[in-house]
Amino acid sequence: MEQTDKNLLKTIAGISGFQVGRAFNLRKDGQGVERHSTPNVKINPKTDKPGIDIIVAAHAQKESVHIPVILTQSGIKDMVYNDFYIGEGADVEIIAGCGIHNDGCDASQHDGIHTFYIGKNAHVTYIEKHYGEGDGNGARILNPTTVVHMEKNSTCEMMMSQIKGVDSTIRKTQMDLAAGAKMVIHEKLMTHGKQEAHSDVEVELNGKGASLQIISRSVAKDESRQVFHPKAIGNNDCRAHVQCDSIIMDQARVSSIPEISANHVDAEIIHEAAIGKINSDQLIKLQTFGLSESEAEAVIIDGFLK
Amino acid sequence: MEQTDKNLLKTIAGISGFQVGRAFNLRKDGQGVERHSTPNVKINPKTDKPGIDIIVAAHAQKESVHIPVILTQSGIKDMVYNDFYIGEGADVEIIAGCGIHNDGCDASQHDGIHTFYIGKNAHVTYIEKHYGEGDGNGARILNPTTVVHMEKNSTCEMMMSQIKGVDSTIRKTQMDLAAGAKMVIHEKLMTHGKQEAHSDVEVELNGKGASLQIISRSVAKDESRQVFHPKAIGNNDCRAHVQCDSIIMDQARVSSIPEISANHVDAEIIHEAAIGKINSDQLIKLQTFGLSESEAEAVIIDGFLK
Numbered sequence: 001m002e003q004t005d006k007n008l009l010k011t012i013a014g015i016s017g018f019q020v021g022r023a024f025n026l027r028k029d030g031q032g033v034e035r036h037s038t039p040n041v042k043i044n045p046k047t048d049k050p051g052i053d054i055i056v057a058a059h060a061q062k063e064s065v066h067i068p069v070i071l072t073q074s075g076i077k078d079m080v081y082n083d084f085y086i087g088e089g090a091d092v093e094i095i096a097g098c099g100i101h102n103d104g105c106d107a108s109q110h111d112g113i114h115t116f117y118i119g120k121n122a123h124v125t126y127i128e129k130h131y132g133e134g135d136g137n138g139a140r141i142l143n144p145t146t147v148v149h150m151e152k153n154s155t156c157e158m159m160m161s162q163i164k165g166v167d168s169t170i171r172k173t174q175m176d177l178a179a180g181a182k183m184v185i186h187e188k189l190m191t192h193g194k195q196e197a198h199s200d201v202e203v204e205l206n207g208k209g210a211s212l213q214i215i216s217r218s219v220a221k222d223e224s225r226q227v228f229h230p231k232a233i234g235n236n237d238c239r240a241h242v243q244c245d246s247i248i249m250d251q252a253r254v255s256s257i258p259e260i261s262a263n264h265v266d267a268e269i270i271h272e273a274a275i276g277k278i279n280s281d282q283l284i285k286l287q288t289f290g291l292s293e294s295e296a297e298a299v300i301i302d303g304f305l306k
Numbered sequence: 307m308e309q310t311d312k313n314l315l316k317t318i319a320g321i322s323g324f325q326v327g328r329a330f331n332l333r334k335d336g337q338g339v340e341r342h343s344t345p346n347v348k349i350n351p352k353t354d355k356p357g358i359d360i361i362v363a364a365h366a367q368k369e370s371v372h373i374p375v376i377l378t379q380s381g382i383k384d385m386v387y388n389d390f391y392i393g394e395g396a397d398v399e400i401i402a403g404c405g406i407h408n409d410g411c412d413a414s415q416h417d418g419i420h421t422f423y424i425g426k427n428a429h430v431t432y433i434e435k436h437y438g439e440g441d442g443n444g445a446r447i448l449n450p451t452t453v454v455h456m457e458k459n460s461t462c463e464m465m466m467s468q469i470k471g472v473d474s475t476i477r478k479t480q481m482d483l484a485a486g487a488k489m490v491i492h493e494k495l496m497t498h499g500k501q502e503a504h505s506d507v508e509v510e511l512n513g514k515g516a517s518l519q520i521i522s523r524s525v526a527k528d529e530s531r532q533v534f535h536p537k538a539i540g541n542n543d544c545r546a547h548v549q550c551d552s553i554i555m556d557q558a559r560v561s562s563i564p565e566i567s568a569n570h571v572d573a574e575i576i577h578e579a580a581i582g583k584i585n586s587d588q589l590i591k592l593q594t595f596g597l598s599e600s601e602a603e604a605v606i607i608d609g610f611l612k
Contacts, residue, residue, distance in 0.1 A: 234581075246568070251571070253569045255565065256567075256577070257563065257564070257565040259562070260562050262552075262561075265555060266583060267554070267582075268582040269580070269581045270578075270579070270580045271564070271577070271579040273576070275567075275573065276568070276573070276576075277571050
């Protein structure tokens with residue numbers, strides 16, 4: 001494995017190479033390069049289109065699977081369909097993520113369509129990091145689509161972050177929750193330069209006792225532009241709390257367009273959003289400790305996106 | 307004046323007849339029926355289309371003007387253009403409002419397009435109540451459009467409420483604020499039966515130090531449907547706070563789609579929205595004081611929309 005590959009894997013998945021003895025799938029430049037299944041986690045390549053099926057056995061416990069994607073060739077346009085079948089009562093951690101290293105002048109693009117079928121009482125932790133780097137002026141483009149179907153009393157926590165270096169992203173997330181299903185989404189996004197990020201999240205709370213929490217935090221620097229459009233729809237006795245906080249810097253622009261809809265008398269839905277610059281008291285305090293203005297800003301942003 | 311007219315005027319404008327010696331314009335069933343100007347508040351009928359120009363002299367203080375509209379004929383469709391020119395430094399209270407009494411089976415509709423030109427340092431208080439009544443099955447429809455241009459350091463407080471009995475409403479409000487301009491909007495809305503209410507509010511904060519506060523409260527009963535779409539756009543060093551709270555009852559449905567956009571690093575914009583049913587602790591407490599469930603609900607709703 002080349003050093004560039006290792007660095008990308010480290011950044012997006014916290015690993016430095018193939019995961020021996022663990023469920024693992026590495027996709028590089030539009031091709032599967034390494035794949036292992038385990039007794040409880042089967043990874044099968046799709047036969048009709050690019051992508052894999054990840055099948056987690058019912059009642060399997062403390063399983064984990066890494067499915068990183070890296071792009072290092074300039075000009076690659078990769079589209080992949082990954083389907084996750086999580087058996088009843090299973091407990092699994094899924095580490096996805098995509099890193100693009102683009103030293104060329106052509107755009108590199110990865111569009112991942114992830115569909116989750118989460119069985120009754122199952123628990124899923126999903127971690128997805130997006131990152132771009134490289135000296136070329138070719139764009140780094142990542143368009144993730146995430147679809148989640150949650151069965152009765154299943155729980156899921158999704159940590160989706162765009163660390164840096166992604167020039168353009170259109171994030172689409174769609175979920176439906178059955179009775180007692182619980183979803184927590186942590187979304188973190190940082191844009192700089194002339195980057196553009198759009199995030200649409202739509203969650204239908206269909207079952208009695210379903211609950212949703214979305215915590216979205218973003219930082220927009222330079223001339224970047226961000227648009228958030230989270231939508232929580234309560235169709236039953238349910239709870240939803242959507243919170244979007246954005247720090248705006250330089251000439252950046254941020255729009256937050258949450259939508260909360262209650263179609264049932266027992267639906268309780270709350271939304272909070274705030275956009276503003278870095279708290280100047282915090283900046284001054286850190287500067288009195290000897291930090292420069294830009295160091296102080298970095299500390300505050302790191303804390304905010306932690 | 308007929309008793310029906312008097313009752314409508316009482317409900318929408320707190321008056322029981324013509325306002326002698328005060329600036330006043332009464333429109334009934336698509337016709338102006340009474341009009342007075344005062345030295346500082348001129349009311350002129352438009353010559354090119356239905357409606358009036360209301361011109362408040364610069365530096366005039368503690369002025370007030372009543373411009374109620376009533377519809378009592380079934381099947382009337384009335385559209386009116388009212389323009390308000392508020393001179394520099396003037397201070398005026400404007401009491402508008404529309405009441406429909408419809409005993410027939412044809413729809414009665416009033417569409418009022420109000421445009422405000424608020425001069426430097428002027429202060430405007432605007433009160434608008436919408437109300438419908440009558441035994442007929444003809445719909446009562448009110449579609450107000452409110453456009454406000456605020457000059458430097460002007461201030462405006464708008465209290466817009468839909469009390470009850472309005473079958474369908476599409477409320478459109480559009481505002482632009484120059485430096486130091488301050489707008490406070492209180493919106494109150496109650497729907498019942500199969501009523502539908504849409505409210506779009508768009509405010510552009512263009513000048514340094516402009517500020518906006520929107521406090522929207524609504525109650526949706528029976529099978530009624532409400533959609534709120536407030537939009538605050540910060541194009542300069544400015545502050546905006548948008549708050550939407552809705553109580554949902556029975557089979558009603560409520561959607562809240564606020565949009566906050568910061569296009570300037572010093573724009574600080576906050577939004578909060580909540581939709582839920584009546585607090586059951588409050589209900590139980592009032593019932594222990596001897597109120598029936600419906601009486602207790604009425605007390606809570608009155609307090610919420612007060």
